[in-house]
Amino acid sequence: MPLSANNPDRVSWLHVDKHSDFPIQNIPFGVFLTRDDIITIGSRIGDTAIDLGALHQLGYFEGIPLTDDIFLQDTLNDFIADGRQTWRAVRNRIAEIFDAENDRLKNNVKHKEVVLFRLDEIEMKLPVEIGDYTDFYSSIEHATNVGTMFRDPENALLPNWLHIPVGYHGRSSSIIPSGIPIHRPQGQTLPHGATEPVFGPSRLVDFELEMGFITTDANDLGEPIPIEEAEEYIFGLVLLNDWSARDIQKWEYVPLGPFLAKNFASSISPWIVTLDALEPYRVESPKAIKPQLEYLQYKGKKSFDINLEVSIQPKGAKETVVSKSNFKHMYWNMSQQLAHHTVNGCPVNSGDMMGSGTISGPTEDSYGSMLELTWKGEKPITMKDGTERKFINDHDTVIMRGYCENDGTRIGFGEVKTELLPVFTKK
Numbered sequence: 001m002p003l004s005a006n007n008p009d010r011v012s013w014l015h016v017d018k019h020s021d022f023p024i025q026n027i028p029f030g031v032f033l034t035r036d037d038i039i040t041i042g043s044r045i046g047d048t049a050i051d052l053g054a055l056h057q058l059g060y061f062e063g064i065p066l067t068d069d070i071f072l073q074d075t076l077n078d079f080i081a082d083g084r085q086t087w088r089a090v091r092n093r094i095a096e097i098f099d100a101e102n103d104r105l106k107n108n109v110k111h112k113e114v115v116l117f118r119l120d121e122i123e124m125k126l127p128v129e130i131g132d133y134t135d136f137y138s139s140i141e142h143a144t145n146v147g148t149m150f151r152d153p154e155n156a157l158l159p160n161w162l163h164i165p166v167g168y169h170g171r172s173s174s175i176i177p178s179g180i181p182i183h184r185p186q187g188q189t190l191p192h193g194a195t196e197p198v199f200g201p202s203r204l205v206d207f208e209l210e211m212g213f214i215t216t217d218a219n220d221l222g223e224p225i226p227i228e229e230a231e232e233y234i235f236g237l238v239l240l241n242d243w244s245a246r247d248i249q250k251w252e253y254v255p256l257g258p259f260l261a262k263n264f265a266s267s268i269s270p271w272i273v274t275l276d277a278l279e280p281y282r283v284e285s286p287k288a289i290k291p292q293l294e295y296l297q298y299k300g301k302k303s304f305d306i307n308l309e310v311s312i313q314p315k316g317a318k319e320t321v322v323s324k325s326n327f328k329h330m331y332w333n334m335s336q337q338l339a340h341h342t343v344n345g346c347p348v349n350s351g352d353m354m355g356s357g358t359i360s361g362p363t364e365d366s367y368g369s370m371l372e373l374t375w376k377g378e379k380p381i382t383m384k385d386g387t388e389r390k391f392i393n394d395h396d397t398v399i400m401r402g403y404c405e406n407d408g409t410r411i412g413f414g415e416v417k418t419e420l421l422p423v424f425t426k427k
Helices: 052-057 077-081 084-097 109-115 140-150 227-233 246-252 334-342
Strands: 030-033 039-045 048-051 116-118 123-125 133-136 167-169 175-177 186-189 198-201 209-215 234-241 266-268 307-313 320-326 353-355 397-406 409-421
Touching: 039 052, 048 052, 048 109, 052 084, 052 109, 077 084, 109 116, 167 334, 186 246, 209 307, 227 234, 227 334, 234 353, 234 397, 234 409, 266 409, 334 353
Parallel strands: 133 353, 175 266
Antiparallel strands: 030 039, 030 123, 039 048, 048 116, 133 167, 186 198, 209 234, 209 353, 234 266, 307 320, 307 397, 397 409
């Protein structure tokens, strides 16, 4: 099925600002609560949210095999489970409906009243019920930086790193959409020079700049996903702030890896941008330093040129950009990650999320965490209000943005924006 929705010459009859992340070529998917307190699956063009449940009930998806309630749900899981052919048909149809040359909905005032919403009339929700969450560690720059800080710089990468996409299974219960504040976590830490741990608030709360990809039902127990088929099972991507408590992590991570330092919160952007929409922004992946095993070898362009940015906004002050990076820097790409994740027969389900791992670039201003940007706190960053940051302070808001752009077309993810509140106290 052709990707007609990607036509760069297509223009919408809805207003779209020239700097918008959501032109008619994007058509992301999300879940929102309407002004009438109805939860629905939707899309977005410019600053207009589109109720796909209402659009379907009014007959605009005629000819596409969809169940009556496919968009009348509080998650995208069932729609994602329908597979790529359905996603593509629906996205193409939405592009046709909102094309400037199509008058069917454009001239129907009654239909527009129930289908279209201003952004201030909706409340975005978590787009999928995430049953399983995996976090990778796939940026060679990030892994080298961390290895240099905490081990011998000559052996910054562990022996397995150039052979496998390193990852761990996380938790899904604390994954939240943009706009939901989080509390500073507490746990055990080992103060410098101490021999016994203490309990208390983390002093080193950090962000991790990541992308997350959402999968569909892919394989049965015991069945690997071949690398050449991996993209068939990736629905789309979101921005991911995978929060981290560095001092808690340092004490707990040996021998089984991250636990309380990571499971207190992860924040994602609410609109899932499909892999189809990102098709024009494919780029070559970094060249492998060591030969990779056959099941991890691929052909073609499997990385994507996604510009990424992180800002910190102190309470009552202007935001300060602290990092500019790019998803294309990832040493291990999504196809390799999914192929490795399932090579042992681990099943992947609709709505599962895979985190890329912290995305750091080759320059100091492109590092994807405060741990690297301030080099363990040794080089504080000055905010626009004159205050300094080694890590994230209470009431700081961390904002991540991402977009692709070429040939005059911009496809973006919006933002994931989260305030860090003080330690939770029971009222």
